[in-house]
Amino acid sequence: MSVLPLPGAEAAADEVAIEPVPPARRRRGLPSVLRRPGGVFGAVWLTFVVVASLTAPLWRPYDVTEQDTANRLALPSADHLLGTDPLGRDLLSRIFTAGSLPLLASALMLVVAFGIGLPLALVAAERGRRVERVISRVTEVFLALPATILLLAVIGVIGNRLYPVMAIMGVLVSAAVYRVLLGVAQSVRQRLYVDAARVNGLGSLRVNLLHVLPSMATVVAVQAAQLFGIGLLIVAGLAFLGFGPAEPEPSWGFMIQDASGHLFDGPWLLVPTGLVLALTVVAANELADALAGRAVGKAPARRRRRPLRRAVEAATAVPADPEAVLEVRDLTISVDDGPDLVTGVSFTLRQGQVLGLVGESGCGKTMTARSLMGLLPDGVAVTGGSIRWQGRELAGLPEAELNRIRGREIAMISQEPMVALDPMFSIATQLVGPIRRFRGVGRKQARRIAADLLRNVGIVDAQRVLTSYPHQLSGGMAQRVCIALALTGEPRLLIADEPTTALDVTVQAEILSLLRALVRDTGLSVVMVSHDLGVVADICDTVAVMYAGEVVESGTAAAVLDAPAHPYTMALLGANPHVPEGEPVPERLASIAGTVPPPGSWPTGCRFATRCRFAEAQCTTPFPALPAHGEGSVLCVRVDELTRDHATWAPESAGDETSVQEPTPTAGVSA
Numbered sequence: 316m317s318v319l320p321l322p323g324a325e326a327a328a329d330e331v332a333i334e335p336v337p338p339a340r341r342r343r344g345l346p347s348v349l350r351r352p353g354g355v356f357g358a359v360w361l362t363f364v365v366v367a368s369l370t371a372p373l374w375r376p377y378d379v380t381e382q383d384t385a386n387r388l389a390l391p392s393a394d395h396l397l398g399t400d401p402l403g404r405d406l407l408s409r410i411f412t413a414g415s416l417p418l419l420a421s422a423l424m425l426v427v428a429f430g431i432g433l434p435l436a437l438v439a440a441e442r443g444r445r446v447e448r449v450i451s452r453v454t455e456v457f458l459a460l461p462a463t464i465l466l467l468a469v470i471g472v473i474g475n476r477l478y479p480v481m482a483i484m485g486v487l488v489s490a491a492v493y494r495v496l497l498g499v500a501q502s503v504r505q506r507l508y509v510d511a512a513r514v515n516g517l518g519s520l521r522v523n524l525l526h527v528l529p530s531m532a533t534v535v536a537v538q539a540a541q542l543f544g545i546g547l548l549i550v551a552g553l554a555f556l557g558f559g560p561a562e563p564e565p566s567w568g569f570m571i572q573d574a575s576g577h578l579f580d581g582p583w584l585l586v587p588t589g590l591v592l593a594l595t596v597v598a599a600n601e602l603a604d605a606l607a608g609r610a611v612g613k614a615p616a617r618r619r620r621r622p623l624r625r626a627v628e629a630a631t632a633v634p635a636d637p638e639a640v641l642e643v644r645d646l647t648i649s650v651d652d653g654p655d656l657v658t659g660v661s662f663t664l665r666q667g668q669v670l671g672l673v674g675e676s677g678c679g680k681t682m683t684a685r686s687l688m689g690l691l692p693d694g695v696a697v698t699g700g701s702i703r704w705q706g707r708e709l710a711g712l713p714e715a716e717l718n719r720i721r722g723r724e725i726a727m728i729s730q731e732p733m734v735a736l737d738p739m740f741s742i743a744t745q746l747v748g749p750i751r752r753f754r755g756v757g758r759k760q761a762r763r764i765a766a767d768l769l770r771n772v773g774i775v776d777a778q779r780v781l782t783s784y785p786h787q788l789s790g791g792m793a794q795r796v797c798i799a800l801a802l803t804g805e806p807r808l809l810i811a812d813e814p815t816t817a818l819d820v821t822v823q824a825e826i827l828s829l830l831r832a833l834v835r836d837t838g839l840s841v842v843m844v845s846h847d848l849g850v851v852a853d854i855c856d857t858v859a860v861m862y863a864g865e866v867v868e869s870g871t872a873a874a875v876l877d878a879p880a881h882p883y884t885m886a887l888l889g890a891n892p893h894v895p896e897g898e899p900v901p902e903r904l905a906s907i908a909g910t911v912p913p914p915g916s917w918p919t920g921c922r923f924a925t926r927c928r929f930a931e932a933q934c935t936t937p938f939p940a941l942p943a944h945g946e947g948s949v950l951c952v953r954v955d956e957l958t959r960d961h962a963t964w965a966p967e968s969a970g971d972e973t974s975v976q977e978p979t980p981t982a983g984v985s986a
């Protein structure tokens with residue numbers, strides 16, 4: 316058993332849970348450490364102590380051995396800002412002169428610990444199980460050594476030489492560092508970008524330096540900051556026991572020991588040294604906490620949510636639907652202290668209907684869908700509008716109440732079934748838990764229901780699948796299991812975020828027909844996020860086309876897909892490569908120049924104007940809410956003109972840029 320605190324051993328579980336941050340995000344997040352009060356305090360105090368200690372011989376008011384016998388055990392005064400010790404020596408000069416030893420010795424321990432632990436972790440993660448086992452067994456031996464006794468034995472041999480002693484401590488601590496970093500390195504090496512780098516021919520060293528190490532940097536920094544604080548305590552502890560620099564050389568440990576002998580006649584003596592040591596250790600830990608908070612992506616404490624603005628009835632173009640079970644009005648979703656991601660989104664959904672949210676990547680489909688369940692990422696919130704579910708307002712509902720709705724009334728399936736299922740548990744375990752929770756039944760009955768649910772989603776050998784683990788299932792099976800999981804609470808609304816994107820085409824068709832059957836047989840309502848117009852045409856009753864955070868066209872799927880009225884919908888359909896059976900594959904597809912403007916950079920007026928072939932001056936000026944268009948809405952000031960002229964977004968031929976032409980069949984999509 317190790318007696319001195321080997322931090323990594325205790326902290327390992329926490330540390331490995333820290334998600335390594337990919338390099339690009341890490342660079343952007345750096346200032347966020349300094350936006351946390353703890354991070355600021357840690358950085359400022361450590362910088363101050365390090366600079367003050369290393370430069371003490373240049374600025375200290377007195378020599379560390381200079382005695383002022385008339386002023387023994389003095390309290391702070393103009394002559395001695397922090398008071399004096401029992402020999403009348405200036406405490407300020409002695410504390411900061413003593414500081415360089417623990418700071419440097421602790422830093423040396425870190426260098427040795429990470430110098431050994433980090434490369435070993437990288438090698439073990441890269442070279443496979445055999446090498447990893449050998450290295451792990453050796454490090455286990457180090458972890459089992461009684462560190463305190465070993466250090467005292469070393470001191471017995473080499474004397475009170477704290478730098479070599481702390482270097483040996485670094486060797487012992489490297490085992491704990493290795494254990495923590497191995498888990499992180501192994502997880503980073505499984506990332507697709509690391510595989511891509513290897514496929515691109517990068518050698519092992521460069522893969523590690525360019526891709527693995529940067530992603531581990533935050534975890535390394537967190538562990539280093541914690542270990543640094545512990546190193547300071549070890550040095551102070553050794554000096555306290557008399558294994559530090561010999562008098563009259565100052566050391567924090569000896570000064571505290573000295574002060575403990577004057578608790579009654581000079582209690583102040585303990586305060587300055589104890590405070591500096593404690594603040595330095597706390598500062599290192601605060602810095603570690605701030606770094607750890609950054610690594611797991613917590614929102615900075617200073618971020619404040621904007622108050623929720625309720626929907627203004629008149630502002631939306633979507634007519635109220637008395638039969639709607641879900642009614643979203645003027646929904647605005649924003650980053651805290653940042654730009655709006657989604658604005659003025661309105662749509663309605665009836666029971667047993669499927670609504671498709673379509674649009675290019677980054678248009679806000681996922682944010683809109685997730686807001687319905689209150690599952691927005693940290694730092695993103697609904698800041699305006701209303702989400703009425705069966706007459707109940709969901710926007711701004713407290714987390715506890717949303718929790719009661721999630722799973723029971725509204726459920727969700729995602730595009731990555733393999734990621735949505737926990738690889739550690741069998742399918743039975745993953746289904747039985749929610750069934751018991753939602754339906755209040757016993758384990759046996761829950762298992763029977765789980766098997767029924769699997770059969771309902773088209774799994775024939777339900778008993779085998781129940782005993783399987785996610786990795787034993789195909790993608791299609793896993794998605795069926797996810798749908799079964801979503802149905803455990805018998806929800807009335809299912810949010811399906813690109814549920815077929817990760818599946819191959821034949822499986823896609825099976826999952827779509829399963830969803831269709833569920834809607835038909837159970838009256839489930841579905842909000843389906845998709846960028847695949849074929850899927851939308853196949854399954855959706857109504858469609859809301861999103862562009863740059865707003866709905867630009869909505870209506871029945873038949874109306875929107877067969878006779879698109881907004882140029883963006885026309886363009887999406889013109890660029891769609893899928894053609895219905897029996898129709899000729901077009902020789903050229905239409906294209907949309909440019910990209911979706913990011914949140915915060917949306918143009919004034921129509922957000923699509925900069926890419927629109929039909930844009931005119933009036934499109935770039937702000938326009939009021941537009942009246943309803945047919946059964947839905949179209950966010951285009953020129954909609955009447957374009958409809959009258961039968962405008963289409965045809966593929967460009969050489970020298971032909973726009974086209975206001977006779978109608979042509981829309982590129983292969985029919986509802």
Ligand SMILES: Nc1ncnc2c1ncn2[C@@H]1O[C@H](COP(=O)(O)OP(=O)(O)OP(=O)(O)O)[C@@H](O)[C@H]1O
Nearest residue numbers: 650656675676677678679680681682683692695914
């Ligand atoms: N956690 C976040 N913090 C800040 N902005 C975010 C966050 N997640 C997404 N965004 C931004 O919000 C906007 C909308 O993203 P969203 O994921 O809803 O788009 P999407 O239409 O669903 O795209 P995709 O099809 O690629 O998922 C994008 O500009 C995106 O960069």
